[in-house]
Amino acid sequence: MTAARSRRKHDDPDLEIFHLLRAVAVEYGLRQAAFAAEHGMHVTDVRALIRLLDAERAGIDATAGFLGAGLGLNSAGTTAVIDRLERLGLVSRVRDVHDRRRVLLKVEDHAKDLGWSYFGPLIDKTVSVLPGFDERETAAVRLFLQTALDALTSQPT
Structure with missing residues (x-):
């Protein structure tokens, strides 16, 4: 089947959920960019902080190599991000x-x-709806988001 033939129709109701997810990602990216600009950072710096916070929450030791791999940066780019965050007193x-x-990265x-x-x-406004969901609904949301994340991370950048 060709790529053109395998495309879903624009009115496919399943695509509405994907389009909402994409809209959330775009809006969140805009918020990240605004936060970065307000605090003298590059948007990659914000992504780096998120990666480091996620690693901390998961109990993963974050090294420069870990961060670079997570951001798709070479060693020079990773060092530049870490240096900027360190100068700002954030890492x-x-x-x-x-x-x-071994040198680990710590979010201050x-x-x-x-x-x-x-x-x-x-975050508070977004998660405030979750207590109204039953266990099956929460599990469905988690499964969808995990599947979307898995699809994104399995594709080369």
């Missing part, structure tokens, strides 16, 4: 207590407070 480099040769509390002051109301 620090710390020696791994288990392997002193100031960065968390800054992010929460900006994105907190958006």
